[in-house]
Amino acid sequence: MRKIVFTGIITLGGFLTTQAQCKTVSTLTENFDTWKDINKCWTAQQGKAMLYASDKKVIFYSMKDPRENMYLVTPKIKAGKYTLSLDLSDNGGETTLELFSIGNTSDTKSYTSIAKPAKITGNKKVYTISLKKDSYLGLKVLLSGVHQAVYMDNFSLKPEK
16 A cells, blocks of 8 residues: 555655746747657647658657647746747648647636637748746647648747837
């Protein structure tokens, strides 16, 4: 019994330590070059599709589940006005990106759209976003076909001056 309790405490302690290392940020610059998996301070919500890091980028892949809601969620960001830029491309078909302010990553009712869905065209996307309170930033990619993919690279979030 003592061994089970001790194991539970160690596991819980490890979880709390991991979460404590992810601080609220006011700038994010990520080229995904060193990612072997989704960074522990980011969250991938993929449903039945796949959202993973590979080939120095993040890949949203529909497999056989088009229209699946897939979100890549940043670490928590301080309230303020920001410029977000990122490179997005796809392997064809209809694909869109929508941005969300997220208060609680496990409660979809706290997801508030802050940029309407925009077609992914293979060009750099630049957004001006405003967060009224400390929030996570959710990037929702929607794919319309099977075996469709969107590739994300060169993510940069900087406070406006």
